Amino acid sequence: MDDAAADDAALDGNAIGGLLIEVFGTEMTTAVGTCANCGAVGQVAEFAVYRPGLGTVVRCRSCESVLMVFTVMRGVTCVDLMGLASLS
Numbered sequence: 001m002d003d004a005a006a007d008d009a010a011l012d013g014n015a016i017g018g019l020l021i022e023v024f025g026t027e028m029t030t031a032v033g034t035c036a037n038c039g040a041v042g043q044v045a046e047f048a049v050y051r052p053g054l055g056t057v058v059r060c061r062s063c064e065s066v067l068m069v070f071t072v073m074r075g076v077t078c079v080d081l082m083g084l085a086s087l088s
């Protein structure tokens, strides 16, 4: 009964809706991404989102592979999509 471990709790992709708009200039939570590691296909809104403190990490719900990493440098949000085979 320990709900204090919020740091480990995964949010869903809706948590990064604002970030995605900032980076892509459009609503992306309904975009469909393909995991480059296991091939799982899902909407961004269904991805597992973690906020470890330094940036935001988005993981595949099937294999836990990192799909996207958001980092903020000098007020500019950058995103690394190297874990995604496709995003559309």
Ligand SMILES: [Zn+2]
Pocket (backbone or CB within 6 Å): 035, 036, 037, 038, 039, 040, 060, 061, 062, 063, 064, 065
């Ligand atoms: Zn995967």
